[in-house]
Structure formats: C-alpha cells, structure tokens
Amino acid sequence: MENKRPGINTICTHVGEIKDEQFKGAISPLYMSTSYAYEDVEVLRYPRYFNTPNQEALGKKVAMLEKCEAGMIFGSGMAAVSTTLLAFLHKGDHVVVQKTIYGGAYNFIVEEFPKYGIEFDFTEGFSEEDFKSKIKENTKVIYVETPSNPLMLITDLEMITNLAKPKGIVTMIDNTFASPINQTPIDFGIDIMIHSATKYMGGHSDICAGAVAASEEHILKIWNVGKNLGGSLSDYTVWLLERSMKTMAIRVRAQNQNAKKMARWLQNHDLVKKVYYPGLKDHPSYALAKKQMKGFTGMLSFEVHDEVDLNQFMKSLKLIKQSMSLAGVESTILVPAKASHFLLGEEERAKQGISENLMRFSVGIESTKDLKEDITQAFNSL
Numbered sequence: 198m199e200n201k202r203p204g205i206n207t208i209c210t211h212v213g214e215i216k217d218e219q220f221k222g223a224i225s226p227l228y229m230s231t232s233y234a235y236e237d238v239e240v241l242r243y244p245r246y247f248n249t250p251n252q253e254a255l256g257k258k259v260a261m262l263e264k265c266e267a268g269m270i271f272g273s274g275m276a277a278v279s280t281t282l283l284a285f286l287h288k289g290d291h292v293v294v295q296k297t298i299y300g301g302a303y304n305f306i307v308e309e310f311p312k313y314g315i316e317f318d319f320t321e322g323f324s325e326e327d328f329k330s331k332i333k334e335n336t337k338v339i340y341v342e343t344p345s346n347p348l349m350l351i352t353d354l355e356m357i358t359n360l361a362k363p364k365g366i367v368t369m370i371d372n373t374f375a376s377p378i379n380q381t382p383i384d385f386g387i388d389i390m391i392h393s394a395t396k397y398m399g400g401h402s403d404i405c406a407g408a409v410a411a412s413e414e415h416i417l418k419i420w421n422v423g424k425n426l427g428g429s430l431s432d433y434t435v436w437l438l439e440r441s442m443k444t445m446a447i448r449v450r451a452q453n454q455n456a457k458k459m460a461r462w463l464q465n466h467d468l469v470k471k472v473y474y475p476g477l478k479d480h481p482s483y484a485l486a487k488k489q490m491k492g493f494t495g496m497l498s499f500e501v502h503d504e505v506d507l508n509q510f511m512k513s514l515k516l517i518k519q520s521m522s523l524a525g526v527e528s529t530i531l532v533p534a535k536a537s538h539f540l541l542g543e544e545e546r547a548k549q550g551i552s553e554n555l556m557r558f559s560v561g562i563e564s565t566k567d568l569k570e571d572i573t574q575a576f577n578s579l
C-alpha cells in the first residue's frame with residue numbers, strides 16, 4: 198500500500214473490484230466456476246482454497262478496510278472464528294479469552310478445545326489485571342471481543358497489545374459489533390481481525406458469511422488450516438456480499454447516528470431505567486470508546502423498570518422486529534435473558550450484569566421519528 202489510502206466510501210465501493218475486460222460492465226463479473234486449469238497458471242484455484250476470482254477480490258476489500266496486508270472470506274462468522282483459533286493453537290497451548298464473547302465462540306472453545314488438548318481460561322473482567330493474571334507460560338493467543346454483547350463494554354486494545362507483544366502472544370479480536378467503519382484494531386497493535394460478515398458487512402439480514410484480515414504471514418497460517426476445515430463461501434454469496442459492502446460505510450454511519458439519537462431519547466423515558474450505549478457520557482466505557490472507536494455503532498441496550506411487561510411490550514412493537522440477529526438496515530430487538538443469553542442461566546446473567554429486563558436494540562436506518570413513535574405506542578399499550 199505505497200499509495201495514499203483512498204477514502205472509506207471509495208474503499209467500500211471500489212477496492213478489489215474485478216474489471217470486466219470482455220464486456221466493459223460497471224461491476225465485478227461473477228465467476229461461479231469451481232474448476233480451473235492447472236497447467237500454465239500462476240495459482241491453482243479452487244473454492245475451498247479461498248482463491249476464486251471473487252473470493253480473492255473481496256478479500257482485498259476486507260484487508261484494506263482493516264488496514265491489513267491480506268484478507269479471507271469464510272462461509273460464516275464461526276468458520277472464521279474456529280479456523281483462525283485452530284490455526285494458532287496446538288495441543289498443549291493455552292489461550293486467554295475475554296469473559297464475555299459471542300455465545301457460538303464460547304461454545305466452540307468450551308466444547309471443542311478439550312478434544313484437541315488446547316487449554317483455555319476466561320478472564321474475570323476487562324481490566325489489565327484480569328488478562329495479565331490468566332497468562333501462562335504456554336499462552337499463545339489472547340482473544341477479545343469489543344464492544345461486548347449486550348452491555349457494550351469496551352476492552353482496551355492497546356493494553357492487550359502491551360501485554361501480548363513482549364511475550365510473543367498473538368492477539369485476535371472479534372470486530373463484528375464495531376465493523377471496520379467504527380474500529381480498526383490494527384491501529385492499536387492487534388494482529389488478527391475477525392468478522393461475522395452476517396452482521397454489518399452484509400447489513401441486510403440475508404447473507405451468512407465471515408471474514409478475517411491480518412498480515413500475509415498470519416493469513417497464510419489461517420489459509421493452511423482453512424483449506425483442511427473447508428469453511429469457504431460460495432461465489433454467488435461472495436458476489437452478493439461485495440454488493441452489500443459497497444454501502445457499508447454509509448449504512449453504518451447512519452446507524453451510528455440513529456443509535457445515538459435513540460440512546461439519548463430512551464435515557465429520558467420514564468419507563469426506562471438505564472441505557473447502555475458507549476456514546477453516552479455516563480457509560481462506564483465512554484472514555485475508552487472515544488479513544489479507540491470512530492463511531493459508537495448502531496447497537497445499544499436498555500433496561501426497563503420492573504412494572505413493564507416485557508412480553509407485552511415486545512408484542513406491541515410494529516415497526517421494530519423481534520430478531521435473534523443484528524446489524525441489518527432494519528431495526529430489531531431482543532431480550533438477551535430469553536434469547537442470546539438464555540443458556541447462561543439467571544445466576545450467571547446476574548453476575549455479568551445482564552438484567553432480566555434488559556433489551557438489546559439493533560438500530561437500523563429508518564427515520565428515528567418512526568422508531569420513537571413505535572416504542573411510544575408499545576409503551577402506551579401496557
């Protein structure tokens with residue numbers, strides 16, 4: 198990247214695009230071939246080698262968005278998470294994992310690592326001491342996710358790098374909630390960025406995909422394991438994801454703005470007890486979020502007072518949909534205690550500060566006037 202870095206919307210729209218030399222079309226052609234010549238070629242191409250023309254092209258866009266040398270596209274966020282972790286952890290190795298991470302990643306570690314003889318420890322919290330105290334002689338990886346789900350707590354990325362670098366520990370972040378628009382962790386020395394592209398990269402709740410960005414050297418390691426595990430994405434979906442990513446910066450910034458407006462509005466609502474949004478000055482991680490993020494995301498959580506019948510409230514919403522997933526252009530809402538964090542149990546939820554009255558709100562791009570109206574009529578129906 199000796200050239201000046203293009204603006205974010207130019208990267209989203211153009212970087213990695215395939216020139217249509219034959220027909221001079223405006224967009225990347227879609228190459229669905231699963232079979233390519235093997236003689237007189239520079240590379241052996243095959244979908245599971247993550248190197249079809251469309252896979253390679255989109256990998257370049259992800260890499261530049263994350264300011265990294267290389268990128269890879271996966272069949273799901275979990276394919277990206279599992280392949281990346283297994284590329285750096287071998288039998289007898291140890292990994293320090295942040296306390297609150299995506300449920301699927303937690304399950305993968307807890308259920309699969311014992312079979313591979315990989316040791317792991319979860320931190321007690323988010324502080325330097327919490328991470329430092331878990332590092333052992335055989336620690337090879339520190340794995341974090343920030344902002345965390347659903348309370349939007351922030352992990353200090355510079356602190357993580359300072360702990361890891363002197364010991365030669367590889368650092369990985371699940372950067373899904375922030376998206377590369379709001380956070381580029383390499384700025385703080387993090388080695389490997391992982392995404393569920395099902396969320397902000399796809400952005401329309403119609404694509405399941407994953408992505409990783411890192412140095413050439415690290416990506417080669419991930420590729421070596423990836424081709425064996427087979428978590429590649431079909432070229433048709435890669436092509437659709439490229440289309441989605443052209444508008445990612447515009448979408449995410451609109452969602453940032455909407456979420457901030459909704460957070461402030463909810464904060465002043467009589468029936469709302471507490472709002473968790475890192476862009477609010479009273480959020481415990483506000484200073485840290487301001488330091489390491491460019492925007493505060495479209496995700497927020499809010500707790501309602503005990504007298505509110507959550508079931509009734511959720512059922513009364515007309516515009517905002519109840520949904521397990523997040524980050525689409527449409528606003529969605531979920532009760533963590535009943536969905537994403539149900540399996541944790543009430544005791545563990547209480548320990549993590551996740552109240553039974555908490556709602557996670559993925560703010561879309563609709564007019565905030567309509568979102569406010571929807572919430573108001575749902576509260577009024579109680």
Ligand SMILES: *Cc1c(COP(=O)(O)O)cnc(C)c1O
Nearest residue numbers: 273274275299371373393395406
């Ligand atoms: C959804 C999600 C994942 C898993 O991604 P899939 O595409 O569902 O496999 C990982 N991390 C975070 C933070 C997520 O929200």
